[in-house]
Structure formats: C-alpha cells, structure tokens
Amino acid sequence: MGRVVVDVMPKPEILDPQGKAVAGALPRLGFGQFASVRQGKRFELEVDGPVTDEVLAAARAAGEQVLSNPVIEDVVAVYEDTTESVGA
C-alpha cells in the first residue's frame, strides 16, 4: 500500500476569502505574528501497490484535471507520503 499527496492552492492572483478570514481571526486568539494566511486543499490518494513513477504521473494528471480547477487553483505539490504505514 502506498499513498500520494496532492496539494492544491488558490492561485496567487486570486483573492482567498477564507484565508483572509482565518488571518483576521488569528490575532484575536493571540497569534499576532502571522501577516497573512492562504487556505488550500490536501488530497491523499491511496494505491494498493507501491508508489511508482506511473502512479505519481497519474496523481498529477488527476490533480490538474479533477482535483483542481486551473482557472482558480494550482497543483503545488505531488509526492509520496512515507510518514506512516497506510491502514496500520
């Protein structure tokens, strides 16, 4: 079993209303050191076998065609997640 992570973020030129709201809330909770926040999405795609180059390519294609909308979002990272064993 392997796991691929696809990270999607709003494009830099697109105003991120949710990130802005989070940035506004942080100082009220004592976190005054953060100048801005942008909020994105993390997808975890699991496969039955190992994470091969083909799997990574397919994950990138899925990220660009389905998981993100290229008008408003960018796929910023596609990588194998090796931090813990899946399904343990």
Add this chain to the structure above:
Amino acid sequence: MTRIGVVTFPGTLDDRDAARAVRLAGGEPVALWHADADLHGVDAVVLPGGFSYGDYLRAGAISRFAPVMSEIVDAAGRGMPVLGICNGFQVLTEAHLLPGSMIKNDHLHFVCREQVLSVENVDTAWTREYTLGEHITVPLKNQDGQYVADERTLDELEGEGRVVFRYQGWNPNGSRRGIAGITNAAGNVVGLMPHPEHAVEPGFGPDGARGPRTGTDGLRFFTSVLHALVG
C-alpha cells in the same frame, strides 16, 4: 409543445421552480436525471440552482462528470440552448462550456436579496425578449458567487459582448467587473448567478412596480427560449 429539460442532480434545490417557470412561460418541462445519459428529445436544457453533490471538491465540480452532462455538452456544441442558474452556472464553468469560475463571496457571507441587473446582451437564446440596457430585478442567493477569470478572458468577454448581465447598485459577491452572467460565443449557452425562475409569477416574486411580490422580470428568460426555438 416545446420541451425544456430541467436537470436534477443530488442536492439540486430549484428544479421544481425551474420546471414551473417553463410551464408558466408556455413550455413543457421535462425532468432529466443526472445519472441518465439521455436528454429524452428535449429542445433546450436548464441546469437549476442548489448544492449538487454538496458542493464537494468545488461547486459544480462533481456534477460535471454526471452521465447527463456529456450529453448536454454535445448538444450545446450543436447549438441547443442551455441555461445554468447559480449552481447550474458553476456546473457550466466546470464543464468548460463557459469561461471563468466562481469562488466564495468576497465578504464570506451567504447573500439572499432582490438584486437589480442590467441586461447587456439581448441576442442570446435566453434574453432576446429583453431590451438592451434594461434593468430587471430577480432574487439572488449564493455563497460561492464571486465570478473570477483572468484579465485576458474578462477583456475578451467584454470585447465580444458576452457579458449578458451585470450587477447594478451593489456588487453582492465581489464578482470581477460586476459580472452576473455570461454567454458562449454562439449565444446558446448562458449562465448567471441570480435566479430568474424565482421571479415568474405575481404573488411569489420580488417586489415590482405594481406592488409587493409582483415582480415577474425572470419570465422572459423562458419565453425568450421558447420563441427562439419556434422562430
């Protein structure tokens, strides 16, 4: 009688209102199911508002892959009139029938109000019974209604006269250049965030010139397409 399909996705809310608007305009509404890859011979299609698939992933993103949508994309390419209202507009952008996309309202609140729009293109299948520059009032209700596109796309839309509706008085969601609705190059596909199907019958619409709830400014969307199809 001219038959107009109204698509129901899981989570669609306004399909019955859209069907009622078609009927009040003099057409025959035909219920279309998202999982049925068959348009049942309809002459036009309305994608109504709501929260199809719970807005999961992005508003309209999952609906794009519904079996009925591939039929609609093909038929739209052959010139069939298609109207996307609110979530239906989001589906049309996700399906690449219309450019741009919708993100969360700039003020982050759900907005529900009677909204004044200017009509800026009266050559589409859905707007030919309006007059150019006319102001109409229809309900608006959305969370993800901020229309965005890159500057080049916005310039193209404006240069080609493809901005069909613009918000007047107040931009209720931060949409680029106040855009409320657009059309494709051929003029058969129109999408907008506000809800014309909620302003089609006296007693149930927004306030109008003749008194409270008398507004029926949305009805001409539906008479327009009926006359476009028979004419």
